[in-house]
Amino acid sequence: MSVWLITGSSRGLGLHIAREALAQGHQLVATARDAETVRAALGEDAGEVLILPLDVTDERQAREVAQAAVERFGRIDVLVNNAGRGLLGAVEEASSEEARAVFDINVFGLLSVTRAVLPHLRRQRSGHILNISSVGGFTAGSGWGIYNSTKFAVEGLSEALRSELGPLGVHVTIVEPGVFRTDFLDESSLHRTAASIEDYAPTVGKTREWALDTNHQQPGDPVKAARAIVAMTAAQEPPMRLPLGADCVARIETKLEGVAKEVDAWREIAVDTAI
Secondary structure (H helix, E strand, C coil): CCEEEECCCCCHHHHHHHHHHHHCCCEEEEEECCHHHHHHHHCCCECCEEEEECCCCCHHHHHHHHHHHHHHHCCCCEEEECCCCEEECCCCCCCHHHHHHHHHHHHHHHHHHHHHHHHHHHHHCCEEEEEECCHHHCCCCCCCHHHHHHHHHHHHHHHHHHHHHHHHCEEEEEEEECCECCCCCCCCCEEECCCCCHHHCCCHHHHHHHHHHHCCCCCECHHHHHHHHHHHCCCCCCCCEEEECHHHHHHHHHHHHHHHHHHHHCHHHHHCCCC
């Protein structure tokens, strides 16, 4: 039995992970900005569940949640950094305020919670951090530039964390979901830039249409994704990256193939730069 701390656990993938962790007999610290939404989804606090409010951008509150988890259950074994925010729009269309709002949650919020939990994991010399990225953290597309950039940042810091924490007995895994049937594409979850520039209609405009057409029609099953995530944490050597969904695997393979071809095409110039 492990102790799981999950951010953004009131709905979507976070809620499914919380339910699966409980179904597998784990203890759970479930958090969201509004704790009552978690309580409505999971039920009242019980012996195996601690529900707490957490604004991931509030470092003090993050430390308090980590301390409360340890006081209740004695330890933290798995941290799931799931809380996130989406933004759809061309890079030029995104205002500084809109871009910062996404970075505040997806990057700086993740950092705040991770820093709050790490002292406990280091003391234990054990634990597993799961940073929920996206296929968009590995390959970018029109309309997702700001969101992609936050997930690319998460992937970079996760790779570094894995190197830093490995010798201390703490694992780090980047979870890369493809397109799953959650509320992510809803207007309640996915923010859209206030500005819209006509020149981007053939590119970003198509992405906006795709989001509307795909909402609640996504091929991925979030219940199966949650099951895969929880099962993965039992591995003796968990992966650096866990891609989820056939669409995700296909996009990763396509990018890797393209990168390899480009490296080969430009290899002579690339290596002929020594002093």
